[in-house]
Amino acid sequence: MQPENAILQSTAESFVGLGEVVKSASALESLDDIDRGQVQQHFPNQLQGQSVQNHCQVFVEKKMNLTLTPISSAREGGAVTTNNNTINRSARSNAFVAVAEGRDQSKGSFAVAVMHLRSLQIELCQFVDSAEFTRLKARIQVADPQEIILAESCNEKGSSTVLADALRTHFNWANLSLVHRRYFNAAQGVQLIEHLGNKEVSHLNSSVFEKDLCMSACAALLKFVEHIQNVCFYAHSLQINYCPIEDCCIMDIGSWQNLELMEQSKNKPSLLSLINFTLTSNGFRMLRSNVLQPCANEASIRQRREAVTDLVQDQHLFEKLRQLLSRMHDLDGLLTVYVQTPKETTVQTAENLIKQLLRLYQTLSMVQSLHNILKEAELDSQLLKDKRESLADPRLTQIIDLLEEHIDPCVLKAAKKNSIALRNQKCYAIKNKISVKLDLARRTYEELLNDIRENFSSKDNVRIAFSISRGFHFVWVCRDPLRAILPPIFIREVRNRASITFTSRNMIRYNDRVEQAVAEVMIATNVIALDILEQIRPLVACLYRAMDTISTIDFVCSLAMYSVSAETVCPITGNQIVIQKGCHPLLNLKSSREVVANDTYLTVDARFAIITGPNMTGKSTYLKQVCQLCILSQIGCFIPAEFAIIPGSKFAFYVSIIITSNSIVNLYYKRQRNLLKFACKLPYSIISCDSSFISLNSRIICKQGNKFPLPVLRQIFSRIGHNDCLEKNQSAFAVEMTEMASILQYADEQSLVVIDELARSTSVEEGIGMSYAISESLLKKKCFVFLATHFLDLTSLGATHLAVENFHFETAWKDKDNGDEDCTHTLMKGPYKGPVYGFELADLSTFPVKLLDRAKEMAERLKQEGEKNRKTANDVVRQRAILRTAHRLRELYISKKKGEMSSILHSAQALRNDLAETLEELDAE
Numbered sequence: 001m002q003p004e005n006a007i008l009q010s011t012a013e014s015f016v017g018l019g020e021v022v023k024s025a026s027a028l029e030s031l032d033d034i035d036r037g038q039v040q041q042h043f044p045n046q047l048q049g050q051s052v053q054n055h056c057q058v059f060v061e062k063k064m065n066l067t068l069t070p071i072s073s074a075r076e077g078g079a080v081t082t083n084n085n086t087i088n089r090s091a092r093s094n095a096f097v098a099v100a101e102g103r104d105q106s107k108g109s110f111a112v113a114v115m116h117l118r119s120l121q122i123e124l125c126q127f128v129d130s131a132e133f134t135r136l137k138a139r140i141q142v143a144d145p146q147e148i149i150l151a152e153s154c155n156e157k158g159s160s161t162v163l164a165d166a167l168r169t170h171f172n173w174a175n176l177s178l179v180h181r182r183y184f185n186a187a188q189g190v191q192l193i194e195h196l197g198n199k200e201v202s203h204l205n206s207s208v209f210e211k212d213l214c215m216s217a218c219a220a221l222l223k224f225v226e227h228i229q230n231v232c233f234y235a236h237s238l239q240i241n242y243c244p245i246e247d248c249c250i251m252d253i254g255s256w257q258n259l260e261l262m263e264q265s266k267n268k269p270s271l272l273s274l275i276n277f278t279l280t281s282n283g284f285r286m287l288r289s290n291v292l293q294p295c296a297n298e299a300s301i302r303q304r305r306e307a308v309t310d311l312v313q314d315q316h317l318f319e320k321l322r323q324l325l326s327r328m329h330d331l332d333g334l335l336t337v338y339v340q341t342p343k344e345t346t347v348q349t350a351e352n353l354i355k356q357l358l359r360l361y362q363t364l365s366m367v368q369s370l371h372n373i374l375k376e377a378e379l380d381s382q383l384l385k386d387k388r389e390s391l392a393d394p395r396l397t398q399i400i401d402l403l404e405e406h407i408d409p410c411v412l413k414a415a416k417k418n419s420i421a422l423r424n425q426k427c428y429a430i431k432n433k434i435s436v437k438l439d440l441a442r443r444t445y446e447e448l449l450n451d452i453r454e455n456f457s458s459k460d461n462v463r464i465a466f467s468i469s470r471g472f473h474f475v476w477v478c479r480d481p482l483r484a485i486l487p488p489i490f491i492r493e494v495r496n497r498a499s500i501t502f503t504s505r506n507m508i509r510y511n512d513r514v515e516q517a518v519a520e521v522m523i524a525t526n527v528i529a530l531d532i533l534e535q536i537r538p539l540v541a542c543l544y545r546a547m548d549t550i551s552t553i554d555f556v557c558s559l560a561m562y563s564v565s566a567e568t569v570c571p572i573t574g575n576q577i578v579i580q581k582g583c584h585p586l587l588n589l590k591s592s593r594e595v596v597a598n599d600t601y602l603t604v605d606a607r608f609a610i611i612t613g614p615n616m617t618g619k620s621t622y623l624k625q626v627c628q629l630c631i632l633s634q635i636g637c638f639i640p641a642e643f644a645i646i647p648g649s650k651f652a653f654y655v656s657i658i659i660t661s662n663s664i665v666n667l668y669y670k671r672q673r674n675l676l677k678f679a680c681k682l683p684y685s686i687i688s689c690d691s692s693f694i695s696l697n698s699r700i701i702c703k704q705g706n707k708f709p710l711p712v713l714r715q716i717f718s719r720i721g722h723n724d725c726l727e728k729n730q731s732a733f734a735v736e737m738t739e740m741a742s743i744l745q746y747a748d749e750q751s752l753v754v755i756d757e758l759a760r761s762t763s764v765e766e767g768i769g770m771s772y773a774i775s776e777s778l779l780k781k782k783c784f785v786f787l788a789t790h791f792l793d794l795t796s797l798g799a800t801h802l803a804v805e806n807f808h809f810e811t812a813w814k815d816k817d818n819g820d821e822d823c824t825h826t827l828m829k830g831p832y833k834g835p836v837y838g839f840e841l842a843d844l845s846t847f848p849v850k851l852l853d854r855a856k857e858m859a860e861r862l863k864q865e866g867e868k869n870r871k872t873a874n875d876v877v878r879q880r881a882i883l884r885t886a887h888r889l890r891e892l893y894i895s896k897k898k899g900e901m902s903s904i905l906h907s908a909q910a911l912r913n914d915l916a917e918t919l920e921e922l923d924a925e
């Protein structure tokens with residue numbers, strides 16, 4: 001016999017009582033039967049071995065007359081691949097979405113009802129969408145659902161089939177369930193919302209109940225969730241909110257990828273990953289939905305900025321909040337047990353209930369600490385003050401008192417967190433002497449544990465271990481587990497690298513008895529827990545509020561964390577996009593080179609920026625930078641810049657400011673002392689960074705305030721990248737034009753549009769023609785546009801349209817022979833005149849020299865022909881000066897009122913003189 005076997009044999013023999021256990025096996029079997037019978041009475045599902053999920057699925061399939069595809073492993077989250085991109089899905093996502101599509105007169109309208117299964121919050125929205133379902137897809141993607149519920153279309157060729165196909169292709173990780181149209185019943189939706197919604201925490205006004213599509217989507221969602229989860233919701237227990245689409249800045253899914261907002265692959269940084277310092281799953285959810293659909297509610301943005309400012313300024317408060325949040329349980333998981341009741345009770349549901357009560361106890365004591373921290377802090381932010389107020393809710397103390405009465409706090413202090421410790425925590429959670437039945441059940445459980453301890457005490461290398469799947473079992477740590485031989489008394493061996501785990505029939509019998517004892521304990525515990533729950537249920541609104549407070553604080557802490565971790569500034573809201581020394585937030589993560597900061601300048605009048613420049617100078621990067629900074633700003637975050645004005649002012653004052661050291665504005669100002677005169681005269685605002693001038697100019701400008709509509713960005717469109725679409729059988733150009741058509745249809749005065757290299761996938765003439773036409777159309781729509789292009793002819797738009805501003809990236813090639821290039825990545829005012837350095841870049845590659853020479857020759861010839869027709873720079877400036885004067889005269893004419901004619905004539909005179917002066921200066925030059 002091998003030495004190990006000898007040890008094992010002796011260990012096995014030395015287990016006191018082993019023989020007795022074997023002898024009493026038959027007795028145990030009969031005992032087993034009795035116990036099983038008892039347990040089965042209380043927990044009918046427990047011993048049937050059928051999971052609740054399977055049971056529900058069969059049930060729903062029968063009830064709803066539909067076929068559900070199996071709940072896929074993709075539901076667990078992780079990286080999943082969609083059509084042509086990989087999106088890293090959060091494992092924390094847990095949402096069901098119902099989509100209702102309008103028919104007949106309301107065709108083109110959609111309603112989406114989203115239920116987050118953990119937090120049990122329902123979000124409703126209704127909107128009109130394009131034929132490509134852009135908004136719908138974005139809305140669903142933000143929810144990141146497990147399950148999408150859609151009405152089954154009777155007509156095979158109906159639009160619902162088109163919608164179903166679109167959703168199936170786009171959200172291929174989610175389970176698409178087509179349910180009968182009768183479940184999309186608006187009247188039932190109203191009834192359900194009135195019955196289940198908690199009025200205190202739900203934001204629903206009467207007009208929402210009139211939105212039939214919304215109501216029908218909500219009805220289908222609630223019915224489906226109740227069936228699939230096999231639960232019933234308590235009356236007045238759900239938080240149901242209507243989220244108007246106007247409160248969000250809309251972007252399509254393509255833009256999320258183009259603008260690097262969310263992770264596309266593991267090692268590629270994204271804006272979301274950059275600013276994600278959240279510590280709770282609800283905080284993360286809030287951050288994610290804000291990055292993908294930034295806030296467009298000016299008051300909320302301002303409140304968040306104030307909160308972030310408070311946290312950035314009070315580092316002590318910030319640290320304390322984060323420390324507390326890191327220890328906090330998510331309240332959303334807890335809410336499920338207070339809001340829904342399982343249709344069947346099992347040991348698992350009982351265990352879950354007591355686990356959630358313990359967590360609630362822990363979390364609420366931390367909520368008290370959170371309240372104390374906020375009470376001690378000197379807060380300016382209204383948002384934080386409101387949250388502090390919500391934590392002072394006396395109902396929270398009432399719940400804590402109730403829990404303290406029943407729960408033994410000692411179980412939460414257990415040092416060990418292994419399986420048996422966690423099980424014991426649940427078994428002993430309720431204080432002694434509250435229920436006789438519970439005390440008796442626990443005694444039986446204790447006795448059994450003692451028996452095991454005495455009968456199977458560990459010896460030498462063999463010890464007793466416990467796991468949820470195997471129960472009590474043996475672990476033998478030996479030198480050669482693969483070759484070691486076990487005596488036949490031991491069964492179910494699993495050989496690992498350093499040990500063998502196994503059990504024996506006697507141990508299995510003990511385990512069975514332990515399980516029954518635990519079940520008894522849980523039955524008794526469950527009765528008390530349900531009683532506690534019954535008392536908490538009427539107070540559930542304060543838990544929703546506490547959950548909202550925790551996630552909001554986590555969210556603003558995350559923004560504050562990013563704001564302090566980088567050199568950032570709090571943006572001012574205005575009616576323009578002015579950023580001084582703005583940096584691309586992700587650039588220093590992607591490249592080791594020093595990041596060059598650049599200015600951005602777009603006003604309501606000068607709202608179309610054409611950006612030209614050689615290859616590799618940073619045009620695309622700049623477009624993404626502008627969007628990312630605007631998004632950060634609209635989330636409520638600080639932005640990496642020295643100074644910024646971002647759209648978002650309710651009162652669209654002219655904020656006229658001066659840039660002292662920037663090439664962009666140098667064109668406008670010749671002498672500092674003319675500055676004020678200039679600011680008064682110009683019909684549009686001038687950028688500035690000189691704080692000494694801000695108040696002075698703001699005063700002057702307020703006189704002309706309220707001139708433009710609220711310009712908070714409501715839509716961001718991007719057209720970046722050139723990919724064909726094989727699924728739709730579309731070429732790169734076709735894809736581009738489809739996307740542009742959608743932009744042209746929906747862009748408005750509150751949209752930001754960034755376009756990179758428009759129409760480059762067709763011939764130059766056609767490309768330029770298309771670009772002209774598209775630009776002119778966008779100019780009419782008055783949206784903010786950044787257009788990066790290699791078509792230098794496009795810059796002449798500046799001569800005919802005052803709203804067009806030309807900017808370019810300059811470059812310097814240090815040592816062309818060695819291929820040592822040095823792009824300054826600096827944006828300058830004015831159009832780029834070439835060269836594009838395409839030949840130099842080709843020269844650096846393995847491009848054939850002969851071909852390159854021929855290309856250069858052709859390019860030179862075309863250039864000379866073009867030069868003949870091109871206007872001089874002086875002509876352009878002259879034309880713009882005339883245009884500007886005409887524009888101002890028009891403004892004067894529009895603003896004319898009775899009795900003010902003399903002052904208008906005076907201003908017109910001044911304008912004429914100003915123009916004459918400018919033209920003279922140009923002639924002199």
Ligand SMILES: Nc1ncnc2c1ncn2[C@@H]1O[C@H](COP(=O)(O)OP(=O)(O)OP(=O)(O)O)[C@@H](O)[C@H]1O
Nearest residue numbers: 591594595596614615616617618619620621622825
């Ligand atoms: N502001 C900046 N600071 C530092 N590096 C930058 C900056 N902008 C761009 N770059 C770097 O320059 C490289 C080229 O940038 P980008 O692709 O934006 O140029 P581009 O002008 O759009 O080129 P092309 O015209 O060839 O498409 C990027 O890899 C980026 O790392």
